[in-house]
Amino acid sequence: MTNISDVARVAGVSVATVSRALRGISTVQESTRQRVLEAATQLDYVVSPTAASLASGRTRVVGIITPFLSRWFFANAISAIEKTLREHGFHALLIDLEATGTYDRRQLTTHMLSKRVDGLIAVNIPLRDEELALITRLNLPLVSIGNPVPGCALVQIDEAQTVTAAVDHIVALGHERIGYVGAVPAQAAHTLVPYRRLTAFREALSDHALNVADSWVVSCDWTASDAARQARLLFAETGGPTAIIAGSDEMAMGVMSAAAEADLRIPEDLSVIGIDDHYLSEVLKLSTVRQDVLAQGSAAAMILLHQLLEGSEEITPSLPSNMSSDRVLTVPTDLVPRRTTAPHRGSVSSHSFLGLPH
Amino acid sequence: MTNISDVARVAGVSVATVSRALRGISTVQESTRQRVLEAATQLDYVVSPTAASLASGRTRVVGIITPFLSRWFFANAISAIEKTLREHGFHALLIDLEATGTYDRRQLTTHMLSKRVDGLIAVNIPLRDEELALITRLNLPLVSIGNPVPGCALVQIDEAQTVTAAVDHIVALGHERIGYVGAVPAQAAHTLVPYRRLTAFREALSDHALNVADSWVVSCDWTASDAARQARLLFAETGGPTAIIAGSDEMAMGVMSAAAEADLRIPEDLSVIGIDDHYLSEVLKLSTVRQDVLAQGSAAAMILLHQLLEGSEEITPSLPSNMSSDRVLTVPTDLVPRRTTAPHRGSVSSHSFLGLPH
DNA sequence: CTGTTAGCGCCTTCAG
């Protein structure tokens, strides 16, 4: 394996110069840089990342902390993060905290982080105090998606506004008996978002002077199958809601499934709306409030990169004006009405929804 | 940051002994090891992975090469791989080759691999010759999932048998007009699996002495939405198939959606079966041939770890007897019938697809 | 069983 001194020899300069030239640093005469570049190319030279890390103390690796790797939101966020990192010469190390149980998770340890990453992105996972203390002690910059961490940049959506958009849509269609699927036990690992959505749901209903029966707020573990299971119970009773708002599209799909089993037609007998715009929602014609997960992922990565590179002699990526490395970036969401929501039958206005028969 | 010589000093031994004791290596007197462990704990010592890598030439990092991060198969495989690696003290570095275009992908480069990983797992992506040459040149062990690579261990399912299971099931129900969704242009990046499935489909039909109209074999890009789009064309004609076999569950979902739009009831007018057992398939009541992606992921990781650790002084994980580090492991698949039925016979209660209007 | 010592390959002051 050819190393830096080979290049130095061929280029007829010192290793220090090679190091500087290759990193595009400061003051290296252009002609010198050219010679170095040629020598490097000719020798097929590739910097040893480990040696560089040991010497510099930086790894150009970012850890992605996440409670799940394979769920829609997380997989997409990770994908966007990885792409953005890569474009800037950084790499992504997976730190998956998923455990076997639904409401449990593994703990972040020194071993996972120490000397291994330059910074962290937490994807929608509330970090525990000890974990935050560890991160602080290791002096690792952290950007969080979805969960505010004091002193850290945050990328999020406006949960209240998102849920309100769904509720407003449903209410505008004339529904008054509206249920919610996606309440979550307090000990859930990924607890904040569910909590905020439920709270927003209650507030939005109350803004419309609407009541919710307790049994219309159903708890489940944020999977389609559990949502189906719980919704079945709901539909077993008569006089249930005419519309359901689900905390996520996957749960909405579960609800649709349970409704079909209960011989409820969608949207004639039941309107359903989710949140996300999951990649299958379009095909399932599920109304939803879309959130741009890829945008959230790359924004988080950009902000972190900016922090990591500022002060260095490298070109620091300039942040879009709407991002700031020490504050909150709120990515907009937007209502996507599809076929699963329609006017409540018997409501005053009997316009058909999107020209479709009810 | 405390380092190995601090520990050595406190424990009253040499750095070499600390190194050995901490790695659980060979011949260190138990009492000595204890003292070292105590010192390390007391000092909150954590080995520097970069220094260790530089000195040893090994990184304890495995690269996961994949064409997609967020699609169901890939996200799950990655999740399983990461878990298995982690259990053995290894880390996962993402090498996502996804490009913007559907049928294109980025190329593996020296920069992504060199001195960065000890080994590689290729998740269902056919590596190009140059890429394989690179991997060979870097002397990196490779385990492949889904695509055979000469000289490398392979984890796969039996594609032919899997497709045949679907066909047999459909034929056993009495169908004779059977279509296939999931043919793929030859230039597709992830071309082998689609090709094998289509071939197997044709052979299976021919084994049953059944013919397929050309128009019943539809091409699409292996997403639900494109499958829906293409299937719509199919259903626009009359006298089409009474059953569809889709190359993946996601495509099957697209087919179901298109069928609903075309007023075809499932399963009365059309039986649909996919391959995968996607996490939404149960809720969508989609018949399928299940493959265990997690098993494939962890098997691949186990095999690679075994190769990486054998010959070292560390405890090498013993491979389950069905795995071998230099051959092919075929993970079984199994038929999961859900709502497929005999043709033209239904009329019990006719559930529409998720309660959606036909 | 344990200690000594030379690197691993690069970055980064500090001189010049």
Place this chain on the structure above:
DNA sequence: CTGAAGGCGCTAACAG
């Protein structure tokens, strides 16, 4: 603008 030289923290012979 460039070179010299001392680490970064650990591992791996080689002695003992």
